[in-house]
Amino acid sequence: MNTPAKEFLRSAAAKSADLAHRSTIRTGIDHYEAAVTRTGARFLDWEAARQRCQAIKWEAINHLDKYLLEFESRVQDRGGHVFWAETAADARGYVSELAARKNVRTVVKSKSMVSEEIDLRQDLEKQGVKVFETDLGELIVQLRDEPPYHLMTPAMHLTRTEIANLFQEKYGGVESNDPQHLVDIARRALRDAFFSAEMGITGANFLVADSGIVALTTNEGNGRLGSSLPRIHVVVTGIEKVIPRMEDLAVLWPTLARSAVGQSIACYNTLIGGPRNANEPDGPEEFHVVLLDNGRSELLADAEQREVLHCIRCGACLNVCPVFRKIGGHSYGTVYGGPIGSVLMPHLGGLNKFQHLSFASSLCGACTSACPVKIDLHHHLLQNRRNAVESAERPFSERLAFKLWRWMMMGPMRFAILGGAARASLRAAHALGLEGTRLDPMRPWTKTHAPPAIPDKSFRAQWRTIAKK
C-alpha cells in the first residue's frame, strides 16, 4: 500500500474516534440541513431543477471546445486576457509572473478551490507577495496554516470558541465568541488590504460562453470588493466551468445556493465581463482569466466518468456523506474531499496514489441523491475500484484472497464445505473466548463491533428445511 492510503487510514481512525470533532461537524450539518429544508419549498419541482442543471452541464461538457473558444473570443473582445494552463505549474507561473511584472505587493484573494489545487497562495508568498484570504472560512484556515476542511465551508471543523481564541491570538480585541462579533473583527482586519491591494484573485462558479462573462457567487461581498478595487483582477478557474448561455443561470444560481448553504439565492451573484469600461467610475484596468486543465481533459476522454466534470462544487455530497461526517475533511488528504473528491482525485492526482478513497465508501448513494447536477457519484466510486483492480497496484494478499474466493464460489460442493469449515472455526473461536483478540479470524470487524451471531446451519440447509414444509 502507498503512503497516502496509510495516512488516510491512520487519520480516519483517529478522527472517527474524536467525539468533539464529531459533535462540531454534527452542529454544522444540522444547521445546513435545517436551512436546506427551509428553502426546499421555493422549488416547485426540485427534481426538474436537477434535470435542467444536468442538461445544461451535459451540453457544455460534451461541446467543451466550442464553448471555451466562444468564451475566450468574447472575453478578448471586451479587453480581457485568457491564459490556458495545462498544468498547475503553468497556472501559478502565469499569475506569479504577472504579479512580478506589475509590481504587485499585496493580493486579496477570494475563495477558489482551483487556487488551492495549484498552491497559488504559497507560490505568491514565496516571491514576497502578501496574500490575504478574504473569505472568512479561508481566512481562518490561513491563520491556522491549514488546508480548507470543506469545499464550501473551509472552517467547518472549528467551533466559535476556537475561532474566537484564534482571532484573539492573531488580532486581539476579542470580547466574546458571538459569530457576529467575530465577523466584525475579520471585516476590520481585511478592510485596509482591500483598499491597498494591487491585485484581486477570485475563482469562478460559471464561465458564460455566449456573453464572455465570469459568474461569481459569494455571500460576504469579499469577491465583489476584490474584483472592484484592485487595479488587476485575475480569475483562476477550471476549463469545466463553462456554460452555454447567461439564461442558464436562472436555474443554476438558485440550485447552487440551495445545495451549498440552503439559501434561496446567494447574496451576490456577480457577472464580470472584463476590465472597467472608459465611462465607468471604477474597476480594474486589467482582467485575466486563467483556464486550468490539470488532468481535466484526460477525465473528459473517459466517457464513462465524463459527467464528473459537471460538478458545480456545492459541497452537498460531503454534507450528506456518512463517511465524511465521521472522518472529516482533512482525513482525505486531498484538495477535494468527500465523495466528489474520492471520484475526482484519481483523475487529477493519479489512480495509484488516490485509489484507496474509492474504497472508503459504503456505496449508500446519499451523494448521488443529493447532487444538484445528478452525477452518479457512487457508481463512479465503483468504476474507480474496478479500474484500480485492473490497472493500479493492489496488495498481493488481496489478489490471492479474491482468487480463492472466486474458486470457492464457482463450485457448489466447495462452497458448502468451505462455508461449513468457516462456521465451525468461528464457533470454535467463540467457544475459546478468542473474539476480538489477535487470534480471531474476524478481528478487523470484531475489534470495533459486536460479533454477529453464527447460524447453526448454512443458508442452503435452512432453505431445504423450509422448502420441505
Add this chain to the structure above:
Amino acid sequence: MRKNDDPGRDRILARIQRGLRNPAPKHPPLEQSGTIFAAIIDPLDRFRKECGQNGTECLIVPHAGAVAEAFEGLLESIPPGEIFVQDVPELRPMVTLWRKDRSIRWSSEGRPAEQSQATVTLAEALVAQTGSIFVSAACGGRAASVVAPVHIVVASIQQLVPDLGAAFARLRERGTVENSSMLCLVTGPSRTADIEKIIVMGAHGPRRVIVILSLEPLS
C-alpha cells in the same frame, strides 16, 4: 496575450477534441419533467415578502417626489460622514433637497471613499422571485453597491420583473451585458455562514440594503 502566444492552448484544445470523439454513454432528458418554480402572480407582493426574508428594507413611495422625503427619514439612522451618490439626473434633485451638512461625493468624482457611510444608486432591475436588485457598473460603479455599510437603491415599479428569466431578458434587450463591465444580482445585506454554518448578517459588504420603490416612474 494573443492566441498564438500560448502553446498550452492548442494542446488543451486538441486533447479536448480527441477526448470528445468518444461519445458520453447517456444523454439526460432534454425536456425536464416539471415546472421548476411556481409562477409569480403578484410581483410587488412577492418582492416585498422576499425582501422581508432576505433582510432588504423595502420602502414603497407613491411617486418620485416622495423619494426625497423617504431619504430624510433614512438619514437619521446613518452616522455622520460622507455619502456617495450616483451622478444621474434622477438623483441630483432628490439629493440636493436634503444636502444640509452632509458631505456628498458624486460618482463622477471617482469611486466611493473607504469611510463612506452610505451609497445611493439606481438599479437595472428588481427581481420579485428572490427579492433581489440587479445593479451594474453603470449604477455608480462596481464598488458602489458593496463598499459602504448602507446601500440605498432608488427604483421604480417599472423596473420590477417577476423572475430571473425575465431579468435576463431585460438585460439582453437593453444591451446591459455588453455595455457594462460588471453586473450583480444583490439579494439582501452581505452575510456569511462560515462559523458553525450559522448565517450572520453584515460581512464585507453592506449591513443594510434599502430599496426606495416608487410606484410611478422616476422621471
